[in-house]
Amino acid sequence: MTFTSKQARRRSPTRDFQVGLPARRAAVELLDAVLGKKQPLGEVLSRSLDAGPMFDLPQRDRALARAIVATSLRRKGQLDIVIDGFLERGMPEKAGTLYPILLSGAAQLIFLKTPPHAAIDLAVTLAQYDPRARRYDKLVNAVLRRVAEHGEAIAAALDVTRVNTPDWLWARWERVWGEERTRAIAEANLVEPPLDLTVKDDPAGWAEAVSGRVLPTRSVRFLPKGRIESLPGYQDGAWWVQDAAAFLPARLLGTVAGKRVADLCAAPGGKTAQLAFAGASVVAVDDSKARLGLLAENLARLGLEAEIATADATTWQPGEHFDAVLLDAPCSSTGTIRRHPDIPYTKSARDIAPLAALQARLLDNAASLLKPGGTLVYSVCSLEPEEGEAQVAALLGRNDALRLDPVSPGELRGEADWIWPSGCLRTFPYQLKLDTPEWSGMDGFFAARLIRAA
Template sequence: MTTPDKQARDQAHMRELQVGLPARRAAAELLDAVLQKKQALDDILGRSLEKGAMFNLPTRDRALTRAIVGASLRRKGQIDVVLNRFLDRGLPEKSAMLYPILLSAAAQLIFLNTPPHAAIDLAVTLAQYDPKAKRYDKLVNAVLRRVAKEGEAIAAGLDAPRVNTPDWLWTRWVSYLGEARARAIAAAQLIEPPLDLTVKSDAALWAERLQGRVLPTGSVRLMPKGRIESLPGFDEGAWWVQDVAASLPARLLGDVKGKRVADLCAAPGGKTAQLALAGAEVTAVDLSKTRLGILRENLDRLGLQAELVLGDATTFTADRPFDAVLLDAPCSSTGTIRRHPDIPYTKSAKDIETLGALQARLLDHAATLLKPGGVLVYSTCSLEPEEGEAQIAAAMVRNGALRLDPVKPEELAGQAEWIEPSGCLRTFPFELKLDSPEWSGMDGFFAARLVPAG
């Protein structure tokens, strides 16, 4: 016999499932797109928000979806160890959404403090909705109940920096940076990063208004809270989002006021905005119509001007040469994993090789756009030497008319530790240590300045 109390509890449980299910479904779908289809998280997030699973989600559920996906990717190595401990026969083949459902639910149980009944029941329901995973609903229930009881202890006993770094990246980093640096990079990437802003003026004022702090370079750092568009200063164009490391390459061009500057591979436009704010006459070139549209929207909001050119930076030509060229080349982006935890699972060593060939073509063409005495700055958000130091060395061999102009500490607000012995800029995710890990860190960036030899 059903009592009124039990009936009320059942109804409340059903409401909880109905409220929580869309966010979990969206998280599982995003993880499937990243891990199975190798799609970039930023791209699929945009599509999901515009017309996909996240379109009708309230703000709180959108934040939950992002948190689940972020934890699932940052801690995938630990979660996989836990799941494999309880999957006696391994993951069934052709089980469709079974793995992303298990991965996302385990992330909630181990790292997001989600109540076990909610995470488990919602995961079982998700499996039941999937044509190929529904026959494993009892497996989902059994595995996740064990994860709820034992998963946190198992995960805590693992070497988190190592186990959450795929072998292909760990091997590379240890080979050319040593294990201590590789471990420091991997540890920094486990922490969700703060938000860095480049402000148009009065950094101290905006740090106070946004409850942030001013970094040595003048960027403002704050803890993310809600939608960026809702923060004070967004609508009036007082600032733009830009990691402190990403703000450094444009500085290496020196005083650009009144000078013609080409910004190649420019979108989404943080560096274009820097150059325009500094008084440069900027020509921003990008191959993507969509990304160039975003750049235009950003400039309009900021009240800044630049000439936008839709085109291939390897063949772009202008009616007259430029005083300076900034080339922020497409790369593997391994320096930005703390902000983009999908990168270890959507990129590979083969991508680094392919992108290296493109970077060389871009560098060679960029040099042809300079007037005599001009300055070329090349940068990537990569930790890989093939996309940094090796590119510059090879470019100078191919073009004997160029030489490396070493970066000086005063160009980087006195941060001499960001300058390699060669004179190139090189930052790591574990640098810029502040008073807590949550406030610390920066993207991994490389930049070099080339000027005429002789």
């Protein structure tokens, strides 16, 4: 929902200064970009913070906009059913931002417990701002009033895990993992995740500093409040944000001090930082200059060093071979839905085959970079076997110089449940259970370790 200068002049001064309106407007624009244009939320949010509707919002309004967007996406299945029940003729076509206005309004009323007068009045104002949605302002008012009265009961009566998981994901997961595991995954995806920090030292001390706790991985977990940059230790480079599961693949390389390691598809650099901090001589490779710029900034803050190469990792040949290669490949990212609730709506089953083909090319080139006896760790934050187990089986079938090196529970501090019968690492979003759902969970990851014949 972008306004021209003429539209801006037509606004009511009173409405322009309605409390909470800028945050709602930002939420609607973000949802429209994600659901209408299929743009990844992370990219849209970054642009919005740089020069969009989130740019000049105070921190409190930014937090509110994020909460509205995340709740709208996590609970989209329930919200759609509630809204559709109050639309006698279905959702109008060519209605501008009508749908994200209704979706975000219902999310506030049912799940964020916003007072009805505020949520409804602001939603009507947003519709009036949009030339294509303006003629539906009375519809917005009528639908959201009924949502305020009946929506919570209707939403609570639904099969929550099922309706909030799109059919394409549910069918895949149920076929591969079974209904019980699928339900556990879907339930974990409904909960806003905590943040995990990889700390350089003294996990217990940092856990106390951020009111968190130490995980079996030695990561520090906490419930975020406010900006990450304001936390103790950020400016000093004492830690970096990294999910507990994302911490594991680099650990599978074992002792890397003094070794030459290539980190392929490295940006934004969490694993590069791990390897550099562990004493490796790292070459971080990525084809995005912008993302490598972020990696370089992160390393500078952390006081760590790595060589940086802007290159296509499917063809990169630097003229040397490495003791170890870490390939955290681009993937469908279905293991990270709890952190990225837009994924079910910006990706589809059609994306998996092209990604698997890219992963195969990356793996073939990664294997060619190994010294005899060198170690390759391949990982993806995906729950789809085409990107994990099947990918490694195919690689072993076409490259007889490689063998699978099974992961042992001792390498994961005794967490045997994270090891699949094949000896590969496989984590799920419902694992790493602590005392409450808000403190629990981890990203869904697959990782395999392979050794090149000496």
